[in-house]
Amino acid sequence: MSLPELGRLEDLPQDYRDALGAQNLVPLWPSLRGVLPPGKPAPRTRATAWNYQALRPLLLQAGELTPIEKAERRVLVLANPGHGLEKMQASSTIYLGMQLLLPGEWAPAHRHTPNAVRMIVEGEGAYTTVDGEKCLMQRGDLILTPTGLWHEHGHDGDKPVVWLDVLDLPLVYYMEASYVTEGRAQTVSGDSAGLAYQRGGVVPSPLFERSATAFPMLRYPWVDVRAALTTLARTRPEIEAVQVAYINPETGADAQKILGFSALMLRPGETLLLPARSTATVFHVIEGGTSVAADTSAFALGEADTCCIPGYTATTLFNASTSAPCFLFVADDAPLQKKLGVYEVREAHKA
Ligand code: 1HN
Numbered sequence: 474m475s476l477p478e479l480g481r482l483e484d485l486p487q488d489y490r491d492a493l494g495a496q497n498l499v500p501l502w503p504s505l506r507g508v509l510p511p512g513k514p515a516p517r518t519r520a521t522a523w524n525y526q527a528l529r530p531l532l533l534q535a536g537e538l539t540p541i542e543k544a545e546r547r548v549l550v551l552a553n554p555g556h557g558l559e560k561m562q563a564s565s566t567i568y569l570g571m572q573l574l575l576p577g578e579w580a581p582a583h584r585h586t587p588n589a590v591r592m593i594v595e596g597e598g599a600y601t602t603v604d605g606e607k608c609l610m611q612r613g614d615l616i617l618t619p620t621g622l623w624h625e626h627g628h629d630g631d632k633p634v635v636w637l638d639v640l641d642l643p644l645v646y647y648m649e650a651s652y653v654t655e656g657r658a659q660t661v662s663g664d665s666a667g668l669a670y671q672r673g674g675v676v677p678s679p680l681f682e683r684s685a686t687a688f689p690m691l692r693y694p695w696v697d698v699r700a701a702l703t704t705l706a707r708t709r710p711e712i713e714a715v716q717v718a719y720i721n722p723e724t725g726a727d728a729q730k731i732l733g734f735s736a737l738m739l740r741p742g743e744t745l746l747l748p749a750r751s752t753a754t755v756f757h758v759i760e761g762g763t764s765v766a767a768d769t770s771a772f773a774l775g776e777a778d779t780c781c782i783p784g785y786t787a788t789t790l791f792n793a794s795t796s797a798p799c800f801l802f803v804a805d806d807a808p809l810q811k812k813l814g815v816y817e818v819r820e821a822h823k824a
Contacts, residue, residue, distance in 0.1 A: 518783040519555035520770035525777035564753035568642040582625035585653040587645040589618040598630015605662035613695025641731040702738040727808040739792035739799040749787040749819035752805040761799030
């Protein structure tokens with residue numbers, strides 16, 4: 474059923490509009506359908522893909538053009554044209570960027586209100602120190618930098634290191650709650666306390682006390698996540714999606730409070746139908762390749778490629794390889810939407 478048409482701004486006399494404006498007033502009805510579209514939102518976020526092999530030379534060129542001291546963080550932002558490139562948004566709440574650190578470089582310590590994670594894309598020998606915990610960066614690892622924690626990046630290797638940054642910056646900025654505090658180099662505190670969390674099923678419990686730390690585990694090594702996925706695929710052949718969620722091992726809750734992260738394995742030849750959900754979703758290929766089809770958009774993603782699909786869009790993933798699995802890193806704002814009560818899954822879609 475179509476909704477009745479409402480009065481337009483132009484229907485009002487100019488002197489009335491001027492009188493409203495003079496008192497910082499606006500009539501609601503000309504804008505009501507825009508802010509409350511019938512049936513489903515009209516997202517600005519467009520289905521967009523970023524090809525790693527195409528952006529990589531430009532990122533390496535940034536390494537020649539801009540010394541780290543002039544960048545602090547040498548990043549090319551994956552910007553969604555639906556929001557306007559200058560807004561630096563992949564979706565309404567998600568920021569994505571590819572960051573380059575060259576051998577011997579150091580990105581100085583700071584802390585800020587937006588939450589960040591890093592998914593390591595290429596290279597060896599870099600590390601990020603998060604609140605005194607030195608986290609090695611290896612391909613496919615996920616490293617958390619939750620709100621308020623000090624972090625800096627260093628690189629002892631001999632080749633460029635690249636990682637994907639995922640932040641809730643657009644949301645925190647929109648809330649007018651985004652700011653940074655600069656700091657000095659951190660002292661690394663012995664061996665990483667977080668390492669003791671990297672074994673499934675047990676958590677440190679000294680003198681019968683569980684940790685009070687909000688973020689006890691900061692590094693999720695890819696070897697372990699990959700092993701969990703391949704084991705799941707082997708032991709549970711009947712399950713529809715071979716998927717694991719990155720969680721806080723103390724609480725079982727999502728690893729961070731605003732954005733949610735998971736890893737997904739597409740078996741060789743597998744087609745996975747993902748229902749329309751209210752969240753925009755980011756897919757990043759850790760290994761292998763997949764096609765992504767969502768409404769009228771379709772992309773072929775290879776290793777290290779990334780795409781963003783708007784919310785309320787059923788999505789089909791297809792791994793065309795008959796021999797190799799595809800491993801994807803997935804990010805969305807489901808934790809936020811669930812807390813706010815607006816998270817929704819629409820009916821499963823038809824193939
Ligand atoms: C940030 O702190 C990093 O620490 C990367 O590596 C990207 C984008 C916006 C705001 C802060 C980092 C960022 C960022």
